[in-house]
Structures are given as structure tokens and as C-alpha cells.
Amino acid sequence: MNDIVHDPHGGLPRLIEIMRRLRDPKTGCPWDIEQTFATIAPYTIEEAHEVADAIERQAWDELKGELGDLLFQSVFHAQMASEQGLFDIHEVADTMSDKMVARHPHVFGDESRDKSAAQQTKDWEAIKAAERAARAETRTLDGVALGLPALLRALKLQNRAARVGFDWPETAQVLDKLVEEARELEAARDRLGHDEIEDEIGDLLFVMANLARHLGVDPEKALRRTNAKFTRRFNQVEDDLRARGKRPQDSDLAEMDALWDAAKAREKSD
Template identity: 50%
Template sequence: MSMTPPSVEKLAEIMAKLRTPVTGCPWDLEQDFSTIVPYTIEEAYEVADAIERNDMAALKDELGDLLLQVVFHSRMAQEAGLFDLQDVIDGISAKMIRRHPHVFADVSADTADAVVTNWEAIKATERQHKSSDTSALADIANALPALLRAQKLQKRASRTGFDWDTVDDAIAKLEEEIVELRDARNPAHTAEEAGDLLFAAVNVCRLSGVNAESALKAANGKFERRFRAMEEIAGDQFVALDLEAKEELWKRVKKEEKA
């Protein structure tokens, strides 16, 4: 493994050539911030997937792909006269030093909880200086997955004292939302109440110390695993089975999985 300090200069030079008019790559030259965003999001998820699979070789590759996204966006910004890659690096370096005063200054933080408390206080101060939006909910990205954004909204609101006292209170609200969904009068009302139900479920997760996005991802994986096992048992006959037979298969797979 090389001990040479890491440098992104070579990658930045490659991107500059790809974006050079006439001699560059036609595809790269056609891109802008909005067209690259889906790739940026996809690469972040692929990093997460490699970690989940504990595939370190894949993680190395996916981190490179994600780094390319940073270089790509920075190059387009440089061409527009907005900022460049060095500005991005300088910005995050300054931010990390600013948000870790217990390491780079004389602030005390002996536990992880104390670090988080300091971090959030510093972020709140930064928001006040950066934007005219003084809400506690300011700067929570709209592009976040809905469950993750719901959890962040609730967490921010909780810091102002707007929260349930216990998880039991949140569960009671969840049960209330189930009744309201059952009583919905039309598709629009059903959609509204379904959203309220999901939001309430996120609250239960948060107050239980569970990440809602991770929990749903695990549930998706469990469903897929069990469904595929049902298909494997029934073979070509699976689709033709009635619901009762499929339910029996589900119970069988679930029992075998827990055995």
C-alpha cells in the first residue's frame, strides 16, 4: 500500500480533459449539475451496498466512483466561475476543524454524546449565519429519502421540546392514525392518512432508537428472501396457487427460517 499522501490532481486533470470543448468527451460535455445528480445518488447507495456486503474490494471501487462525482460537479462549477475543487476541499477542511473544537481547540467533549451535542450546536449557529431561514427545520434536504427526512424533521423538532414524552405515546398516535386511515373517505384522503401513518411509524422508530430507513431496508430484504423461498418451493406452480396456499407457504418459510 502506497504511503504517498493522497492527491486528486490526476483525477481533476482527467476530468478537465473530458470537459474540454471539441477535444473532450461528447457525453461528459453534454452534462450539467441536474443530469449528474442521479449518478451521484446512485454512487452513494453503491458505497452503502458494498459496506453492507462487507466487500472491501467493491468499496474501494465505489468510493472512487463517488469521488469522481465530487470532481465532476466541481469541474462544472469551475467552468461556470462559481468555485473549484480546491474550494470544496478547503471548505470541508475548515468545517471539520470548526465542528471539532474538542480536538482542534480547547472545548471539552469526553463522550460521543457530548460530541454530538457540540456538533449540533455549532451547526445551528452556522445555519443562522448562512441563511435567513431561522427555523429549526432549516436546510434539511428535500431530496433525502422520505423516511430519512421524516426522521430528521422529527429529531430537529424534538430539540425545541416538540416531541412525545415516551415511545408509548408515539405508539398510541400510530394506532390513532391506523383508525383514521381505515375511515378515509376517498383516494386523496387515503393518501393523506397513509402519509400520516408512515410519519407516525417513523416517530415510533426514532423514539425506540431505530433508524427508520435502515429498518425498512431490512424488512424489504426479509420479504424478498422469504418470497423467493416460496417461489423456489412451489416452482412453476407458484403463480397458480390460491392465496390460502401461498399463505401456508409463507408460514412454512418463516418457520424454517427461524428454526
Template identity: 45%
Template sequence: MSARYHLEDLLLLMARLRDPQQGCPWDLKQTWQSIVPHTLEEAYEVAECIEQGDYDHLKEELGDLLFQVVYYARFAEEEGRYDFADIVDGLTAKLVRRHPHVFPDGTLQSSSAGDASQIDTAAVKSRWEAIKAEERQQKQQAESVLDGVPQALPAITRALKLQKRAATVGFDWGDPLAVLDKLEEELAEIREALAGGDAQQVLDETGDFIFAAVNLARHLKIDPEAAVRSTNRKFEQRFRVVEALCAEQGQALTVARQEDPATRIDLQQLEAFWQEAKRRERQEQADETFP
């Protein structure tokens, strides 16, 4: 049985890959910017494994994501900025600071924390946000509570973070029903924009509608990114059934472009196939629930 590798081995591996004389040509060409798309992809693959309950495969994806951190740490070390140990030190210090209910004396060795079951979760979250706000103030004199929300985030995730920040100072709807009213208002404005034929206004109002939908998800305590990913998977599964049903009848799924009327399939039939796909999905779910 071979010996187990450790974190130090991974850091050594990265150093070897980036060695100017004997390293890997591909790794030597990489930069801070070129690795970013890989990092985002690995993060989403981690999320997908968790959402699908594939925890065996998750181990591999977590390793791939960790490798991204090691990459950035190596870039920083080569430029004399900091190294992996500095990243770990800064992260640990920050988390100790943000958990005073667990580390009351501000050290990792704290042993006088109270009973976790007796801690008010809402109070902990409030304190967490207050500490983060204090940290932002120390880093720079913030002009807005929205400062520091990364521009590069996926739009839906950034919308959620902006809304959460605004809510910390009371700029928020009182309940989900109020957000539903806002959604209906935005939908009416989309209809009005469509009637007016103004493309820019249609874009703006559609964005407002999506932003309000994110707000509704937040009030319902639903992660909007996870919700949309789930819907994407559901749509894909159903659409593949529609394709299969079309093929079974020798019909082509090209409504707009198919020239042969004998093989063209109309939207009414597609809707029937879609409903059949939904019926099969419900049946599969029922079969799983009652084996």
C-alpha cells in the same frame, strides 16, 4: 508494477473528459441536473456494500461516489464559481469549527485537546447541533428551525431529519411507548378513513402512520431507511423461495390472472409457502450460528 494514481490525476482525468475539443462526448453532454440520479445511485450502492459487509467491493463504490463530487467540482470550475480545492477548504474549515472539543483553538494544528475517552458524547452532539444552528443563522435569517432540510431527500429520510430538528426545541415525544400509542391512534384513523371511502383521507392517514413509524424508529435509535432496506431484502429472499416452491409443484404464481384451475395457486397455499420460506431462513441463520 504501474505507478499509483493520486487525487490530482483524478482531477486531471475529469478535465480531459470535459475538454471541449478532445473530451468524451457523453461527459461533455452532462449537466448539474443530469448527474444527480447517478450520485444518488452511487450513494445507495455504498450503503448497500456496508450493510452487506462487502468491504472489498466498497472500495470501488467509494471511488464511484468520489467521482460524482469531482464532476460537480468541475462544473463549478468551468463556470468560475469555485474548484475542488475550495470544496476541500470549506469542508475542512467547517469540521474544525464544529469540533471545538478536538480543535480548541480553531485550527487543524490544535494540540491541546482533552482525552477523547473523557468527552461527554451527548454534550458533543448538543454542541454540534448548536453550531449548525448558528451557521444557518449566519447564512440567512431563518424563519423556522426546519429551514434547510432539503426537499429532494427520500421521504423517509426527510421525515427523520424534520423530526430531529423539531426535537432540538423540545417538540418531541418523551419515550418510545408514547410513539407506539400514536401509531395505534394513526392506525385507527386509517380504519376510519377506509370505512368512509375517502381516498384522499386514506392517503393522508397512511402518510401520518408512516411518519409516526419513522418517529418510533428514531426513538429506538434505528435508521428507518436502513431498516426498510433490510426488510426489502428479507421480503425479496422469501418471495423467491415462494416462487421456487410454486414451480416445484407446477403451479403458477398468478392468482388473479391464471385461468387454468389446475395450475392456479390459492392464497392459503401461498401463505404456507411463505411460512416455509421463513422456516428455511431461520434454519439458515441457526446453521450459521452453530456451524
């Protein structure tokens, strides 16, 4: 019988077995053996972001591999849980299947499919609220994951609060708050300590996330888009400097700023 580890078509059972052997305390990989949930969690977050990055770039040839990396993270966590007698990968899959069936009664139950996307979203939130209640998460903000990127968590916290009426009714009020927070920071920056400045910056970013929400914009997506734009334009600045026989450290702000403006103008003309 062939070893499933070397079967190129072994699928998920092959990956599960590979992970089991990597963690074998006698014959496995020393690095894999010493890992814990806490040490692997940052890699899980990183792999999820790499999936999102491939999608953002429409790099479909890379997406399969990135999804595989993310799947491996789930298998890794499940293997560690299995070793501790908590659960295994099959229970993980069953839990997800149970959740999807319960949250889609219009597909897997006897509810009508004749509903709008908005109504389905409302029903989905009602089902999730019932699930949180069953877990004794009775407060409005309970269950919003601490490990989310900060901007995304701010958005989710604000959405939760808005559902119970804690929200500005008009975008203009959010803009006023944004100006207020910026002025507070400007007025106090020379007399505040580092922790206080960090607190004020946090307030400013939180209001920015709220403004994005009121305008129907995903702040994480908006910032990723700006990061990509900055990278693209700065790369062009470096290319233009290279054409002059220079590196950024050989230049100055005035020259690089002029090249930046030129790169920006070329983008807009294209």
C-alpha cells in the same frame, strides 16, 4: 512526459483530469458534456446508496469501487461548477477541511478532549446551529435537505422539532397516534380521492418514523433490513416452486403463502 490519464497511480489528480477531458466541449464525451447539476444529482444519490449497500452486506471487496463511484460524483459536480466560475474541487476539499477543523476544537483547537460522546454530540449540534444562523437559517427546520430519502428527512425534522420541545414525552402517545392515523385511513379509504389517500399514507409513515425515533431505531435501516428479509424469503419461495417445476405466475397465493411460511420457519430454526 507520460499522460497522467494513463498513469495507474495518478490518484485524485488523474481523476480530476479525466473529468476535465470528458467535459471538454470539443473533444469530450457528448453524454458527459450535456449533463447538468440536476441531471447528475440522481446518480449521486444512487451511488451513495450503493456505498451503504456494500457496507450493509459487508462486501468489502466491492466497497473500494463504490467509494470511487461516489468520489467521481463529487468530481463531476465540481468540474461543472468550475466551468461556471463557481468553485473547483480544491475549494470543495478546503471547505470540508475548514468545517471539520471548526467542528472539532477538542482535536484541532485548545478545547479539552475529556468529554463524553454525548457531550461531543451536544457541542457538535451547537456548532452546526451557529453555522445555520450565519447562513440566516433562523427557523428550527431550516437546512434539512429536501433531497434526503423521505423517511430519513422525517426523522431529521422530528429530531429538530424535539430539540425545542415539540415532541411527545412518552412512546405510548406515539403509538396512540399511530392507531388513530391507521383508523382514519381505514374509515376513509372508500370515500377519499387518490391525493387524499396519499396524504393519509404520508401521515401514517411520518408517525411510524416518529415511533422508530422514540424507540431508538433508525427507520431507514429498519426498512432496509425488512426489504432484505422479504427478498431473501421470496427468493426461497421461487426456489421451492422451481423444485416443483413451477414459476410464481404458475402458482397461486395459497401455495406461495404456504411456501413463505415454510421459508420463514426455516429461517427461525436456523
